[in-house]
Amino acid sequence: MRTLWYKTPKCEGQKEEDKIWKELINDSRSGKETKGNTIQHDKKGSYETAEEDFNKLHPTNVQSLGNSKFRGKWGDMLDGSNIIVRDGSKGKRGQLGPPTLVRQNDKKNIKIRYN
DSSP states (O other), X not given: OOXXXXXXXXXXXXXXXXXXXXXXXXXXXXXXXXXXXXXXXXXXXXXXXXXXXXXXXXXXXXXXXXXXXXXXXXXXXXXXXXXXXESOEEOGGGOEEOOEEEEEOSSOEEEEEEO
8 A cells, every 4th residue: 555645733623634534545445556746546436426525624715626627626624735626537548537536735646536
């Protein structure tokens, strides 16, 4: 299993975020290896499942994705990372990829793809 990044919790809310995020990762399976700074996981579900998982994390400053061909939203996590949920992703050979939940910080991206 690949190592996940977590910053040291600074408050109870951040501890709860990390607990929920770890549960989401544990409920998924390791996905395709990447050459870059992205770790991918796969989970059964749809965009609605991804959106429910997004909402479990209680991000702040939630906004709709603008200038995107995908429906979705993003918000801020207490540790300074961003969380993004979208109803699709860029797939192979121009095909639409699955709904995705992404946690980003300045060093690493962790994606959960729902299908």
